[in-house]
Amino acid sequence: MTKFPHFRQDFAASLVVFLVALPLCVGVAVASGVPAELGLITGIVGGLVTGLLPGSSLQVSGPAAGLTVLVFEAVQEYGLPALGVIVLAAGLLQLLMGALKLGRWFRAISVSVVEGMLAGIGLVLIAGQLYAAAGLTAPASGIDKILGLPGAAVDAAGSTAALTSLALGAGTVAVMVLWKKLPKPARAVPGALAAVVLAIAATAVFDLPVATVEVRGLLGSIQPPGPDVFTGLGIGVVGTIVAFTLIASAESLFSAAAVDRLHDGPRTRYDKELMAQGAGNTVCGVLGALPMTAVIVRSSANVAAGARTKASRVMHGLWLLLFAALLPATLALIPLPALAGILVHAGFKLIPFARIVPLWREHRGEALILVITAVSIVAVNMFEGVLIGLALSVVKTAWDASHVKLDIIDKGAGPIQVYLSGNATFLRLPKILDSLESLPQDRPVELDLSGLHHLDHACRTALESWAARHSTAGTEPVKVTEGEPATPPAQEVTAA
Secondary structure, three states: OOOOOOHHHHHHHHHHHHHHHHHHHHHHHHHOOOOHHHHHHHHHHHHHOHHHOOOOOOOOEEOOHHHHHHHHHHHHHHOHHHHHHHHHHHHHHHHHHHHOOOHHHHHHOOHHHHHHHHHHHHHHHHHHHHHHHOOOOOOOOHHHHHHOHHHHHHHHHOOHHHHHHHHHHHHHHHHHHHHOOOOOOHHHOOHHHHHHHHHHHHHHHHOOOOOEOOOOOHHHHOOOOOHHHHHHOOOOHHHHHHHHHHHHHHHHHHHHHHHHOOOOOOOOOHHHHHHHHHHHHHHHHHHOOOOOEEOHHHHHHHHHOOOOOOHHHHHHHHHHHHHHHHOHHHHHHOEHHHHHHHHHHHHHHHOOHHHHHHHHHHOHHHHHHHHHHHHHHHHOOHHHHHHHHHHHHHHHHHHHHOOEEEEEEOOOOOOEEEEEEEEEOHHHHHHHHHHHHOOOOOOOEEEEEEEEEEEOHHHHHHHHHHHHHHOOOOOOOOEEEOOOOOOOOOOOEEEO
16 A cells, blocks of 8 residues: 555545535536536546546536526527537537646636625525426526416425425425534544435325436436537537636636635645646537536545545545436436435525625625625526626726825915825826816916826816816916825825
C-alpha cells in the first residue's frame, strides 16, 4: 500500500460519496424530465473522467440540482436528443475558456449574483417538485409554478392518491431534516439514502398507490446526438448553450472555493478545474447525458468522510457504474414522491436564508442584487435572470467606484470656492449639478478640479456648460483650476 498510502481513507470516503450521490443523480434526472439512467451516467463520468483530471483534488462532480430548471426548460423546448448537443457545446466552451485561462475570472463574479441565481433556481425547483410530490403536472414557467400552487393544493386536497403521494414526499423531507439529529453511528448512512429506503419500504408495506421511477436500462438510455440533431437546431439554442456554460462554470468554481476552505490539502487550480469540467461535459454531451458541475453536497461529504486524494471521487464513479450495470431494476422501486422530497430539501438548501438579513444590514446594494436576481429568474427565465443580476452588479460596482466629494466654502464675501475630489463620472453628475446650480447666481465662483483622480467626458462637458451659464449673469467668469491636488481649508467647509 506504499504506492497508495491513503487508500483506506479514500476507499471509505468513496462509499459515502456513492451513497450520497446515488439518490441525487436519480432525483435530478427525473426532475429534469430525462430518464433516470442519464443522471447516473453523468455521475459516472464525473467520477471516472473529471475525477481523474487535475484541478481540484477533493471536489466531486455530477448532475446538480442547480441546473435542473435549465435542463428541464431546454428539453421541453428543443427535445431530449438536442440535450447532448447543448451539453457537448457547453463542454467545448469550458475547455476553450480553461485553455484561455479564464477560469480565475469566474471568481470576480459577485457572490450576490451567484447566491441570487441559486436562490431563484431553488424557488423554481421547490415549486415544481411540490407538484411532482402530489403526482400533478407542473406549469411550464417559474412564475406559473408558484402562482399555481394554491390551485394545486385545492386539487390535491380532493384526491386521496395525491394526498398519499404528498404525505410520502413530506415524510422524505422530514427524515432528511431529522436524520442529522440522530446519533453519529446512524448518521454514517446519508440522510437522502435513508429517506429513499424508508420510502421504498413504506410503499411496499402499505401498498401505496404512488408512481415509481421508470427504468430503461443504462445502454438503452444513452442517446448520442446524430447529425440530424445538429442541423435541426436554430440560432436560438446559442443562448441556452451560453447559459449552460456560464452557470455550470460559476457553480463549479464557487464550489471549488468553498471546498478549499474545508481542507488543508492542495488548492484548486481554477483554469485546470474548468478544463476538467469541460472534458466531463464534452463526454456527457457525446453520450446524450445531463450536464455536470462540481456539487458542494457530495464534495463536502467527501472531505468530511476523510478523503485524502482524488482516488475517492474516481472510485465513487466506479461504484455508480457497477450499480447501474448490475442493479438497474432497483431504480424501479424508488417512489417519485420520495425523489421530489429530496429535491425540495435540496432546493431549500440553495436559498441563503441565513445570509439575507445580515447582508441587508451590512450591504443593502448586494442584498438587492441577490433578491432581484432570484425574482428575475422566477419571473422571466434562468439566462435572462442571471444577465440582469450581472448587469446590476456591474452598475453597482461602477457606482461604488465613482465616489466624489464636493466641498463648498463661502466666507460671505469674495468668490465662492468649490472643491471636487475623487472620481467624477456620469453616475454622480446629478448630485454635482444640483449642488452647483444651487449656488448664488450673482457671486463669482472658483471651481477647483485638482483633487479629481478621474473626470469623464460627460462630467467635463456638463461642468463646462454650467460654468458658461453661470458666467452669463453679469458675474465674473467661473475660474476653473486643474493640476496638482489642492487641499481645501478645514474651516467653514460644508459638504453638499
